[in-house]
Structure formats: C-alpha cells, structure tokens
Amino acid sequence: MPITTKKTITRALCFILPFAVAPIGCSEIDPLEQDVLELDEEGMTESAEQALSVYETEPNNTPSSAKAIKMRDDNHGAFPSGDTVDYWKFNLPARMYVNIFLGNIPAGSDYDIQVFKSTDVSSPVWSGTKGSNADELVVSRDMQAGDYIVKVYPYGGPRGDVQYRLRYAPTAISRGWEWVDVQMPYCGGVNGGADLLCGGTCVRTGSAANPLWDPYRSDCSGFVSWAWQLAAPGLTTSTLPNASTTITGSNLAPGDILLGNGHVVLFESWTDKAAGKARILHEPTCDTVAKAETVTLTASSSSSNVQLWGANYNAYRRNMP
Ligand SMILES: [Ca+2]
Numbered sequence: 241m242p243i244t245t246k247k248t249i250t251r252a253l254c255f256i257l258p259f260a261v262a263p264i265g266c267s268e269i270d271p272l273e274q275d276v277l278e279l280d281e282e283g284m285t286e287s288a289e290q291a292l293s294v295y296e297t298e299p300n301n302t303p304s305s306a307k308a309i310k311m312r313d314d315n316h317g318a319f320p321s322g323d324t325v326d327y328w329k330f331n332l333p334a335r336m337y338v339n340i341f342l343g344n345i346p347a348g349s350d351y352d353i354q355v356f357k358s359t360d361v362s363s364p365v366w367s368g369t370k371g372s373n374a375d376e377l378v379v380s381r382d383m384q385a386g387d388y389i390v391k392v393y394p395y396g397g398p399r400g401d402v403q404y405r406l407r408y409a410p411t412a413i414s415r416g417w418e419w420v421d422v423q424m425p426y427c428g429g430v431n432g433g434a435d436l437l438c439g440g441t442c443v444r445t446g447s448a449a450n451p452l453w454d455p456y457r458s459d460c461s462g463f464v465s466w467a468w469q470l471a472a473p474g475l476t477t478s479t480l481p482n483a484s485t486t487i488t489g490s491n492l493a494p495g496d497i498l499l500g501n502g503h504v505v506l507f508e509s510w511t512d513k514a515a516g517k518a519r520i521l522h523e524p525t526c527d528t529v530a531k532a533e534t535v536t537l538t539a540s541s542s543s544s545n546v547q548l549w550g551a552n553y554n555a556y557r558r559n560m561p
C-alpha cells in the first residue's frame with residue numbers, strides 16, 4: 241500500500257507516540273514505558289499531523305531488501321502464509337538515545353524484534369523477545385551513528401490479517417513532542433513554583449501536570465533539559481553549553497539544539513535540507529505553550545553559527561557519557 245496521511249490516527253489513542261504516552265485504558269503500552277501521561281485531544285491532532293502510516297512492501301525477507309523507515313512514522317507489516325520475516329532499516333546521523341517500539345501484535349501471536357548494525361547482521365544490538373503478544377519496547381538506548389537493520393519475525397502464531405506496528409524515534413524528540421502535544425505552558429519555574437521570568441506562579445493543570453515534568457522549569461532551557469534527560473529543574477541558556485559541544489550547522493541532527501539570542505530550541509529534523517527548512521520544537525516565551533514550528537535556517541559546514549529568525553544562534557549536540 242502507498243504511504244497515506246495519518247487521518248485515521250484518532251481511531252485509537254494507542255496509536256500515537258507509543259513511547260511517549262500511555263493513555264488510560266490502553267493495553268498496548270509496555271510497562272517499561274517511562275513517560276506515562278495522558279494526551280488531550282488538541283495534542284492528538286497536532287501529533288497526527290506529524291506522523292505517517294507506512295506499509296511494508298514484500299518481499300522484504302533479507303537485509304538488502306529492507307524498507308527504510310523515518311523517525312516517528314508508524315510502519316505496518318503482517319505475516320501471511322509463507323512469510324517468516326520482515327526487514328526494515330533506518331539511519332542515525334549521530335550517536336544518540338533512541339526509543340524503538342513494536343506493537344499491535346495480535347492476540348495469540350508472539351512477534352519478536354532484533355536490531356542490528358548494518359555492518360553486522362549476525363549480532364543484534366538490541367533484541368525484544370517478550371512472550372505472547374506483549375509489546376516490545378526499548379527506551380533511551382544509547383546507539384552509535386550509522387545504518388541499522390530491524391528484523392521483525394513471528395516467534396509463533398503468524399497472522400496475515402493483522403498489521404503490527406513498528407516505530408522508532410530519538411528519545412529527545414519523543415520527549416520534546418510530549419510537551420508539544422500537551423501544550424505545556426511556558427513558565428520560568430517548576431510546577432507550583434515562582435515564575436521568575438513572567439511573574440506569578442507556575443500552574444500546570446490537566447494533561448500538562450505530570451509527576452515526571454513537574455520538577456522541570458517549562459521555559460526554553462527547561463524544555464531542552466527535559467528532552468535531554470538532564471537533572472531537574474534543568475540547565476539554563478547560560479549553562480546548557482556545559483552539557484554539550486558545538487557542531488557545524490550543516491551537521492544538525494534530531495535532538496541537537498540551537499542556542500542564542502537568549503533563547504534555545506530543539507532541532508527536530510530537516511524537512512528540506514537543501515532549502516534550509518527545518519522543524520524545531522521549543523517553549524517560545526511568556527503566555528505561550530510548547531510548539532513545533534517549521535523555520536528556515538542558514539547553516540554552514542564550517543561553523544556552528546546558524547541564522548534563525550534573523551538572529552545568531554549556535555548549534556550544539558548533547559554530550560554523551
Ligand atoms: Ca510481511
């Protein structure tokens with residue numbers, strides 16, 4: 241089937257941001273899930289606009305016939321009679337933490353997953369081998385840059401009439417979208433704390449209130465600190481360079497940041513790199529909420545300087561342990 245836009249995503253809450261959300265009443269989410277929260281309807285719509293449903297193309301029974309998948313897309317496949325394996329592949333442009341999810345495994349079946357470096361398809365870097373039809377999920381896996389091969393196969397009970405769902409995302413991007421999806425209010429303090437930037441008190445209610453988020457400031461640098469899994473309440477625009485290293489603008493990869501002009505944003509992806517078009521996630525300023533924006537960047541291969549909104553920013557990558 242061709243790629244289709246994800247208009248049908250609202251049919252089931254379980255089909256959205258699998259590593260980011262565990263909606264009430266959704267049994268598909270693995271208990272390993274770290275970032276449990278509810279998702280409001282607005283967030284669902286915004287998220288739905290960003291993800292695609294993609295279907296496998298058979299034959300895909302060898303690593304060399306693997307179908308390329310993009311971060312955050314929902315990739316679907318099934319095992320009709322005689323089909324014993326599906327291969328997929330993705331690329332990481334830099335070392336980063338990654339979430340990988342395999343779900344919608346039919347009742348009575350047991351599907352497993354293995355992820356390999358493309359240079360060594362004999363020793364998986366991660367295997368998901370839970371029993372029965374439990375979801376397979378790894379969160380915040382430290383993975384090197386490079387090409388990866390994903391093998392999905394039925395351990396038992398192959399079904400051709402039910403589509404499994406495969407997804408991966410950089411952990412920082414998954415976490416960043418969580419705040420965008422709930423429209424986290426900008427505030428220069430932690431939940432319930434003094435707002436040192438806009439005045440008053442930080443009050444998060446509804447889906448924006450969450451024990452995992454409450455200790456973080458929800459200003460621009462608090463947002464990046466949450467996405468980067470830094471300690472709460474988070475670093476600031478002055479101290480984020482202590483946890484990161486400059487990179488050239490043309491090397492920007494998902495999860496990097498642009499810091500400058502008293503602001504910081506999370507780089508999500510190039511939407512058209514040749515044209516300098518990129519998607520960023522950020523907490524803009526007082527009286528706004530976390531949002532995704534498509535922007536034009538002027539970046540070079542020789543400098544960390546990046547022009548954004550007519551101002552000078554610098555590109556940084558989080559330091560890995
Ligand atoms: Ca298949």
Ligand SMILES: [Ca+2]
Nearest residue numbers: 300323325326
């Ligand atoms: Ca196959």
